[in-house]
Amino acid sequence: MHLLLAFISIIAVWIRKDYRAWKTYYSTMQYVALGNLTYNFLCASHWLWQLSPDIKWFNHSLLEMSYTFIVFPFTALMFLSHYPEEKSKWKVLLHYLCWIGIYVGVEYILMIRGSIIYKYGWSLGWSALFDCIMFPFLRLHYKKPLFTLIASVPMTIFWVWFFDIPVSVPIPKR
Template sequence: MHIFLTIISFIAVWVRRDYRNWERMYPTMQYIALGNLTYNFLCAAHWLWRMSPDIDWYNFTLLEMGYTFVVFPATALMFLSRYPEGAGFWRIIRHYLCWIGIYVGFEYIMQAQGTIVYKYGWSLGWSAIFDCIMFPFLRMHYKKPLLTFLLSIPMALFWLWLFDIPTHIPIEKR
């Protein structure tokens, strides 16, 4: 499933010709990648969700690199490339709901297959709530990157607090 999502993300960007917008969207593509890297760093010892490789040779490191550097940036690119700029309220809401639905739908399938595992109270419901925040943040980052970074800090602290994620990293003495 994970390799499939990586390949399908690449193909979708190509078929939809969204790659033509990559230079304008590049900072937001980096923002979403940075978000995933930050999660992996802060939650390495206390992860809330973790992708499980579904193929032996496609280990956790390769899997996370696929999501960080292909799937998530492709998501930002496709989401922003087709954002209904200047459209009515309901068309914009439909755009958000479509992307949230895509993310929740694929995660539901991954949960059913056992290729995503939850711990410490995280669930598909929390992922859906996170997606409802993530997509507006992607749009906000595209329009106002500095403001988004400033708002991302308290948002990250909120999630750390809510799920009681330890922020200290024990250092082993040699």
Template sequence: MHLILAFLSIIAVWIRRDYREWEKYYSTMQYIAIGNLTYNFICASHWLWQLSPDIKWFNHSLLELAYTFITFPLTALMFLAHFPEDQGWMRVFRHYLLWIGLYIGVEILLLLKGNIIYKYGWSIYWSSLFDCVMFPFLRLHYKKPLFTLLISIPMIAFWIWFFQVPISVPIEKR
């Protein structure tokens, strides 16, 4: 399922010709990739959710790399490339609903197939709330990148605090 999602993202970007606008949205594509890398780094020993491979050789690390560098940036590209600019709040609202619903729907499928595991109080409900925040942040990052980076810091701090993710600094032994 995970590889299928990566391939579907590539095919959709190709068919919709969104790849022609990658430079315009590149920094926001990096923002979502860096966000996923940050989660994987901070939560390496206390993950709230973990993707479970559906193909043995495609281990957790390869899975995360595929999502970080293919699936998430390409879906961010598609979300932004077709954002209904100046078409009224209802179209904008439906656009958000479409993408949030798509992410939630895919996650429900992953959950039903056993390809995502939750821990430490995380659930599909928290993922849904996260998606409701993530997509507006993607749009905000495209419009105001520095502001979005600054407000992302307290958001990260909230998630770390709320889910009691241990943060420790390794001390070198000499």
């Protein structure tokens, strides 16, 4: 299923011709990849969710790399490439709801298949809430990248604090 999502992302970007706009949205594609890398770094020993490989040779590292460098950036590209005119608030709202629905729907399928495992209080509900924050942040990053990077720091600190993720700073020995 995970490998299929990576292929679907590639094919969708190709069919929709969103790849033509990659330079316009490249920094936001990097932002979403950085977010996933940050999660993997901070939660390496205390993961809130973990993706289970469907295929033996497609191990956890390859799986995370496919999401970090293909699925998440390509969906950010598709989300931003077809963002509606801001004159129509209903179209904007429907655009957000569509993408949040896609992410929640796919994660629901992964959950019932056992391809995603939750721990330490995380659940599909928390993922849905996170998606409701993530998509506006993608748009905000496109419009105001420095502001979004700065705003992402307290958001990250909140999630680390709320889910009691152990973060220790190594003190060098003399």
